[in-house]
Amino acid sequence: MRILTLDTSAVASAAVLDFEPSDPVRTLQVVGNFATADTRSHAEVLAPGVKSLFGDPVTEGPALDAIVVGTGPGPFTGLRSGIAMARTLSFTWGVPLFGLMSLDALAQQVFDSPRHNDAGRAVGPLATSAFVVATDARRKEVYWARYSAGAELLEGPHVGPASEISGGQVFGAGAGLYADVLEAGGCRVEPAFAQAQPTALHLGKAVVHRISTAGSLQDAGFLDSSPLYLRESDAKVPGPRKRAL
Incomplete structure (x- = not known):
């Protein structure tokens, strides 16, 4: 099974992962991934970053088994960029789309x-x-x-x-x-x-963890792609114009 994951709840990121559904944790392979350090340039870097993960998006994109997008919570502008792209690619490529909370x-x-001890050994x-x-x-x-x-x-x-x-x-x-x-x-x-952000790579690993627990993609309890803003938008519909006289 091959999936594309995207998350823009903080940084812009995307990853392609490959695994066997019968044993997803042991067979997981990261085909490619990218993540920016900037939390404010999602729209400019996301499309080129996703394209860089595919040798030929025209043929490799439709061959995906699923697209999973981080649904937030996150700021409006960044979160919309990732969800809009995921929905566009899902529609264009005819690939099922699922959502997963970015946290x-x-x-x-x-x-x-x-966790490591003082000698640096995992304990x-x-x-x-x-x-x-x-x-x-x-x-x-x-x-x-x-x-x-x-x-x-x-x-x-x-x-x-x-x-x-x-x-x-x-x-x-x-x-x-x-x-x-x-x-x-x-x-x-x-x-x-103390500086860690959600990324598409770890979102993909969370997908694998869920599938491993549930037994299949369909039973893993994924969300739809609706964004979790948790706040009302700052944008307001303008009121009627005031009379000049």
Whole structure:
């Protein structure tokens, strides 16, 4: 099975992954991926980045088994770029489209990361109990959700000040921005993940994790491609013009 994943909830990113549905974790191969460092140039870089993943998009695109797009939460402009492209490619290539919450990508990255001792040797999973992932929501707020040690969603997604999060490990760029606030609330911010953002590569690994647990793509409980904005748009419909006289 070959899938294309896209996520623009923070940075612009895309990946192509290949795996056998009967044993997706062991057979997973990353065919190609890209991710920018910039969180504000999605529209300019996404199309060239996706094109770079294919030798011949005309033939290789329609051969995909699925496209999975990160549905956020994230800022309006960036999130729309990824979802619009995913919907366009799904329609043009005739490939099924699925959605997955972008914070799941960060949770998967935590789940895949080992904890090391002072000698640098892996001694177990990084998260041994429930943990939180958080990204920058701007306006002095974060998008966040709580997961089990097995990367299963327990709570969220939410948007609000970091002070609303209490206790446990917190991962992600949102945690790095508000480390002082979180630590004052009893949280432990993981320095190695203080700049981490959701990416299409880890979104793809979350897809594989779900399929491995559920047994098939159809039973994995994916979302549709509707965006999770969690906020009302700042754009307002203009009111009637005021009379000059």
